[in-house]
Amino acid sequence: MTALNPLQLLGVDHLLDDEEKAIQETVRRFVDDQVRPHVAEWYEHELDADTVRQLAREAGKLGLLGMHLEGYGCAGTNAVSYGLACLELEAGDSGVRSLVSVQGSLAMFAIWKFGSEEQKQRWLPGMASGELIGCFGLTEPDFGSNPSAMRTRARRDGSDWVLDGTKMWITNGTVSDVAIVWAQTDDGIRGFVVPTDTPGFSAPSISKKLSLRASVTSELVLDGVRLPADAVLPEASGLRGPLSCLNEARFGIVFGAVGAARDCLHATLEYARDREVFGKPLSSFQLTQAKLADMTLELQKGFLLAMHLGRLKDDERLDPRQVSMGKLNNVREALGIARECRTILAASGITLEYPVLRHANNLESVLTYEGTSEIHQLVIGQALTGESAFA
Amino acid sequence: MKIVVLVKHVPDAAADRTFHEADHTTDRVGVDGILSELDEYAVEEALKLAGSESGEVIALTMGPEGSADAIKRALQMGADSGVHVVDDALHGSDALATSHVLAEAIGKIGEVDLVLTGMASTDGGMSVVPAMLAERLGFAHIGFVGEMSVDGGTVRARRDSDVTETVEAATPAIVSVTDQINEPRYPSFKGIMAAKKKPVESWSLADLGVAAEQVGLDAAWSQVQSVTKRPERTQGEVVTDDGDGGIKLAEFLASRKFI
Structure with a gap:
């Protein structure tokens, strides 16, 4: 067995403490039981929404979602443990790791880091448990590496915000309950917490992919999406x-x-x-x-x-x-x-x-x-x- | 409800398992060990029972230093505390001595309602310790349980063997559970992190009032004289179907008394 483990030739296990090893081992078992047996099938036929929800709930039970964040139902592990979890997930499939990355490090992290207390209370516990799924809309059809030129715009209408624009290549989009959407405002780029059942919001999925087929990739269409004043992430301004x-x-x-x-x-x-x-x-x-x-x-x-x-x-x-x-x-x-x-x-x-x-x-x-x-x-x-x- | 769950640290079956050359006892120090997989079902059942009645789960093990890992695993899954009986004199103890020491340890833990164990250890595989322990403690014993519940002071259990029986016993009782009883949980990350702060006590033989000469290899009723490695698995027999494949398969199975 030793001769077969390419990561143990340098004895790198010694760099980890017991807790980190236990977390890594737990994720490895999770992947062996819940990902590996199905992943070829998911890849062949693309992942459906029910499976994503099921997977998110299982991941939530373990504590994988937002695992490195403190409070609000999150496990609060160190960064190395989070990295090891990503390593084991991606040993299963990059798409499954993407689901967890986007949920924890993009959507949840944005709310956790820049959100109001009310936003955190409303969204984070459900996202940590996997009951709610989040996505993160920054990239646009014409703006990838240069997001500062984005076209999505949020304008004030009374105290409300109204969002218009399109986001592209958004992991989890179609299956999301909440989208963190970044948009130009008169005061520069701001982030918005958008419940996906808001009128004017739609998230068609992108098919015919030859990569990340075990992951949902979507477009986000914002057509006059009206949000209350408190939908903006108060602590983030600019890129x-x-x-x-x-x-x-x-x-x-x-x-x-x-x-x-x-x-x-x-x-x-x-x-x-x-x-x-x-x-x-x-x-x-x-x-x-x-x-x-x-x-x-x-x-x-x-x-x-x-x-x-x-x-x-x-x-x-x-x-x-x-x-x-x-x-x-x-x-x-x-x-x-x-x-x-x-x-x-x-x-x-x-x-x-x-x-x-x-x-x-x-x-x-x-x-x-x-x-x-x-x-x-x-x-x-x-x-x-x-x-x-x-x- | 206070539940003691017996956990055993065993050599990982996925790695090479060896015996000490000098006394032919299982090598438990130089190998990777894990919580015996069959014990995970006992831990899970204890957690479920304790969870529904706000009970307490104590993981108990006996073994050398490294075997505290079995307790740690149980704590990560959700047990409240652990007791590790560790003493050099225990080396080579047989099932009789093991049950003696564990009985004393359970006595020292105090009033318990239930003792849960796996159906066997994945190394020794004798399945006798639960019954011995019940005899020593004067507890009721229900073995090989595939489903159980506790109501007040009564344990109701489905025992799976040649026939399926539903039996009841008054607590305190010892129940060994099979791998049919539940699906053991993964330790959650919160559980893993909380485990570090849970109390684990180390007890020596002196703490339990057990004399060293009552346990260990010298006191064992049987000793292993020699050990031979199982021969390498040979290539299986390939039956080519020339129209009589079914007959050949049936003949093979009959020759091995499968049919």
């Missing part, structure tokens, strides 16, 4: 609000990508051991071993990087640029590992019998969302040179 939420979610991805890569490598090690080519196991060929060794190196480096960032975050010393380094490296390397694993699995690798191409396809989305690789390169470039090269 700093949504960007700090994204930084939370991105932190989870740094760990999550390691999980997807680990799952690929696990499947590949087993396959290479059992598969015979030219009369001997595929794992006994030098080229196979070279690939396995290189992938294991990158996997472990990625995990160490994630752990380092996790410890910094728990020390409250984590800089967003460091998260950019983590996301850029770990998603890029995870995608590389998934593709390399596919070459070892050869034709079998393209099926849903094995997880590798599913993970690779998912990671194409992960590479882009929460800050594209190119944007993270520019963030790091700016930190190094002092020159902003974004536009």
Whole structure:
């Protein structure tokens, strides 16, 4: 067994305390019981709303939703534990991790960090238990990496707010009870807590995806959505609000990508051991071993990087640029590992019998969302040179 | 209602399990251990019963230092406190000695209404400790229970064996439960974090008034003389269907007395 666990070659378990291990183990069991047996089916036929609701409730029971937030029914774990949970979830599927990331780190975090006491009381306990699902609307059809130019607008009408615009690529949108929507106002960008049953709000789902098929992706259409004055998030103004939420979610991805890569490598090690080519196991060929060794190196480096960032975050010393380094490296390397694993699995690798191409396809989305690789390169470039090269 | 649930720390069946060379006892120190999976059902049932009657659940184990992990797991699932009987002299204890020590420990815990156990440990697998314990404590004993309820001072239980019986006993009682009784919960994150702050007491043999010579390998009624590793599993027999596949399968099953 030891020879098969690519994450234990460096003994990285010793970096975790008992509580962190217990949380990781619990999520691993959750994924083994509730995700792994169904994920190929979800991927083949796309995830339906009932399944998402069921999954959210199960995740809520465990304490996964908003697990790193304090109070309002949230578990209040440390950041490393949250990262490890993301790692195990994404070892199941990036789409399932996305459900939890968006709920906890984007929708719940926005309310928890920038909401009024009334907003927190109204939404957070139900979202923590998984009874209520949230989404986060920042990206628009024409504005991804440059959200400051967004077209969605909130205008005052008496004391009410009226929202018009379209948001795109919104995880959980169609199944959400509440949407955090960012919009231009006369005072800059503000966030709004939008109950999805408000007249004028609709969230058609985006189909024909080749990636994140075990996740609901939607468009949000806001057509004269009228909200009371207290729908605005009082503590957020300007882009700093949504960007700090994204930084939370991105932190989870740094760990999550390691999980997807680990799952690929696990499947590949087993396959290479059992598969015979030219009369001997595929794992006994030098080229196979070279690939396995290189992938294991990158996997472990990625995990160490994630752990380092996790410890910094728990020390409250984590800089967003460091998260950019983590996301850029770990998603890029995870995608590389998934593709390399596919070459070892050869034709079998393209099926849903094995997880590798599913993970690779998912990671194409992960590479882009929460800050594209190119944007993270520019963030790091700016930190190094002092020159902003974004536009 | 006060419930003691017996938990055992056993070597993880997923890892290599070994015996000590010197005395052929199970190696419990150098291996990864877990809470015996069958005990999780007992913990779950205790939590359900205690939850509906605002009761108290105490996880009790006996074993070397590392076996406190079994208690920790029970606490993470939701038990209120733990007792760990740990003493070097316990090494190699058989079921008789184990039941003696656990009976003393339960006596020291005080008035209890129920003692819940799994149907067997996943390492020793003897299933005799609950009955021995009942005899020593003078408690009623219901074994292999697939469904149970407690009403006032009465335990009502469905016992599954060759026949299915519904039986009743007055508390205090010892009930061993099967894996049919419930679906053990995962420890929630809140449970995991709360477990750290729950009290766990360590008791030695002296604390229980048990003499060292009454327990351990030297006092055991039987000792293992030798250990042989099970032969590697061989490749299964492949039956090719040339029109008589069904007959061949039936013959094979008959030869193994399955049919």
